[in-house]
Amino acid sequence: MKTYLECLPCFLNQALRAGRIATNDEKKIKRIMDEVGMMLKDIPLESSPPASGKEIYKKVREISGVFDPYKEIKEKSTEKCLALYPSLKNLVEKSHDKLLTAIRIAIAGNIIDFGANMDFDIEEEIDAALTRDFAVCDYTEFRDFSGEADKILYIGDNAGECVFDRILIETMKKPVTYVVRGVPVINDAIYGDAVQAGIHEVAGILSSGTDAPGTILDTCSPEFKKVFEGAGFIISKGQGNYEALFNEKRPIFFLLKIKCPVIAHDMGLTEGDMVLKGTER
Amino acid sequence: MKTYLECLPCFLNQALRAGRIATNDEKKIKRIMDEVGMMLKDIPLESSPPASGKEIYKKVREISGVFDPYKEIKEKSTEKCLALYPSLKNLVEKSHDKLLTAIRIAIAGNIIDFGANMDFDIEEEIDAALTRDFAVCDYTEFRDFSGEADKILYIGDNAGECVFDRILIETMKKPVTYVVRGVPVINDAIYGDAVQAGIHEVAGILSSGTDAPGTILDTCSPEFKKVFEGAGFIISKGQGNYEALFNEKRPIFFLLKIKCPVIAHDMGLTEGDMVLKGTER
Numbered sequence: 001m002k003t004y005l006e007c008l009p010c011f012l013n014q015a016l017r018a019g020r021i022a023t024n025d026e027k028k029i030k031r032i033m034d035e036v037g038m039m040l041k042d043i044p045l046e047s048s049p050p051a052s053g054k055e056i057y058k059k060v061r062e063i064s065g066v067f068d069p070y071k072e073i074k075e076k077s078t079e080k081c082l083a084l085y086p087s088l089k090n091l092v093e094k095s096h097d098k099l100l101t102a103i104r105i106a107i108a109g110n111i112i113d114f115g116a117n118m119d120f121d122i123e124e125e126i127d128a129a130l131t132r133d134f135a136v137c138d139y140t141e142f143r144d145f146s147g148e149a150d151k152i153l154y155i156g157d158n159a160g161e162c163v164f165d166r167i168l169i170e171t172m173k174k175p176v177t178y179v180v181r182g183v184p185v186i187n188d189a190i191y192g193d194a195v196q197a198g199i200h201e202v203a204g205i206l207s208s209g210t211d212a213p214g215t216i217l218d219t220c221s222p223e224f225k226k227v228f229e230g231a232g233f234i235i236s237k238g239q240g241n242y243e244a245l246f247n248e249k250r251p252i253f254f255l256l257k258i259k260c261p262v263i264a265h266d267m268g269l270t271e272g273d274m275v276l277k278g279t280e281r
Numbered sequence: 282m283k284t285y286l287e288c289l290p291c292f293l294n295q296a297l298r299a300g301r302i303a304t305n306d307e308k309k310i311k312r313i314m315d316e317v318g319m320m321l322k323d324i325p326l327e328s329s330p331p332a333s334g335k336e337i338y339k340k341v342r343e344i345s346g347v348f349d350p351y352k353e354i355k356e357k358s359t360e361k362c363l364a365l366y367p368s369l370k371n372l373v374e375k376s377h378d379k380l381l382t383a384i385r386i387a388i389a390g391n392i393i394d395f396g397a398n399m400d401f402d403i404e405e406e407i408d409a410a411l412t413r414d415f416a417v418c419d420y421t422e423f424r425d426f427s428g429e430a431d432k433i434l435y436i437g438d439n440a441g442e443c444v445f446d447r448i449l450i451e452t453m454k455k456p457v458t459y460v461v462r463g464v465p466v467i468n469d470a471i472y473g474d475a476v477q478a479g480i481h482e483v484a485g486i487l488s489s490g491t492d493a494p495g496t497i498l499d500t501c502s503p504e505f506k507k508v509f510e511g512a513g514f515i516i517s518k519g520q521g522n523y524e525a526l527f528n529e530k531r532p533i534f535f536l537l538k539i540k541c542p543v544i545a546h547d548m549g550l551t552e553g554d555m556v557l558k559g560t561e562r
Binding site for chain 2: 006008010016033034035036037038039
């Protein structure tokens with residue numbers, strides 16, 4: 001997805017939020033914002049928003065000196081989600097369509113995003129996700145395609161959300177490679193976050209190598225790119241991955257919650273919408 | 282008032298909104314935002330927000346080539362407010378405390394601010410302002426002081442709002458000098474806007490000379506500064522004038538509606554609050 005003019009003030013807001021989480025030093029935060037302000041002129045509107053996110057969160061790391069500002073927040077998110085795990089598993093077991101319920105839960109988990117939003121109630125989100133209509137729902141294709149697939153590449157998004165992804169992975173009963181970011185960026189899951197969520201018990205974990213808040217292939221490792229190019233069935237979670245991958249000619253199903261007015265506009269949808277969207281084949 | 286870090290993304294948002302109103306040329310709007318982004322590093326947090334507003338809207342004028350982007354919006358605001366004038370006059374006439382009702386109406390008019398907010402319903406705002414409690418209410422001092430004053434300096438804020446100010450001026454029955462900005466900035470009233478509202482029929486109109494969205498004395502004309510320094514009773518409307526003048530040792534009464542979370546925080550108040558606040562004497 002391209003960058004809209006509306007993304008530019010949002011980038012600065014993200015720099016402020018991340019700066020405040022990384023440090024209490026107002027001077028350092030001001031410096032982060034000054035530098036992000038100067039970066040704006042170099043952002044081509046043709047680039048995808050996570051490409052700018054990559055540079056912004058790099059600045060936050062550099063100036064604050066904190067490598068993983070959201071570490072504690074991520075750990076607490078995961079703890080909270082793990083506490084919900086037994087009841088969510090129970091929900092799936094009892095449901096008429098286990099796969100669809102697990103998908104709904106995985107999308108509900110996508111609300112745990114400290115880049116797009118700080119205010120959310122995960123339990124409320126789950127309740128809503130279980131009954132709400134999808135704005136885009138390629139479920140039949142997803143079910144048929146995933147049934148035929150011999151293995152699945154599952155590109156994760158946020159920490160905490162991994163616990164919900166685990167439930168979908170367990171429900172699909174296929175060999176899964178779960179992809180995490182290579183470097184901490186916002187509250188996106190890295191290796192340790194996936195392990196805390198227990199993903200290693202149900203899937204292999206692979207780093208994409210990227211330090212962007214979205215799987216921009218040019219920023220990923222050669223190893224990951226090879227796996228991606230060879231994958232027969234790909235699940236992509238969240239906005240950042242959608243923004244980076246929506247144009248790829250691969251069999252990808254995007255599972256996401258629309259949390260930003262610009263993406264909503266770009267996709268012809270509304271904030272809050274639930275999306276299960278397959279790429280055209 | 283000082284500039285908070287939260288003001289910086291807001292400045293960029295204001296540049297975007299004003300750019301979109303001034304022109305449809307996305308490249309020009311991007312250039313406005315690029316330049317405002319680069320300006321951020323030079324904004325001292327000790328400066329008041331309208332000092333930055335001055336530079337931002339100057340950039341919008343320069344790059345768009347449009348001297349008064351909000352001209353049409355201002356004219357329509359004023360027309361709409363003029364249509365409400367007879368019923369508002371009637372409300373004041375019928376009320377138990379005419380002065381207080383006119384003050385409430387003048388504060389309701391302060392919602393017409395395209396810098397802080399684009400969404401407002403003026404009729405709803407008037408209904409709320411007539412009954413709502415003030416968060417700060419130095420009404421007794423205002424009434425006594427204005428009763429004794431032989432003339433009043435009334436510093437206006439937005440176009441459209443002038444119509445509501447006119448009602449307060451008519452109710453006070455004192456000689457009034459009504460102050461407008463020297464150069465168009467956002468939808469702040471300049472000379473022509475005050476005349477459209479009929480202010481010239483009830484008061485003298487004086488330009489402060491400033492091109493800031495607030496009466497920053499250093500940016501005002503020597504003529505205005507002389508009048509300001511000699512004034513025995515001053516009414517200041519709106520956030521921008523409050524931000525610029527709150528620290529002045531003059532007998533000022535600030536009439537405003539709190540429309541921004543940063544000012545709310547700074548004043549220990551809540552967004553939406555109505556304020557009638559006198560300077561300490």
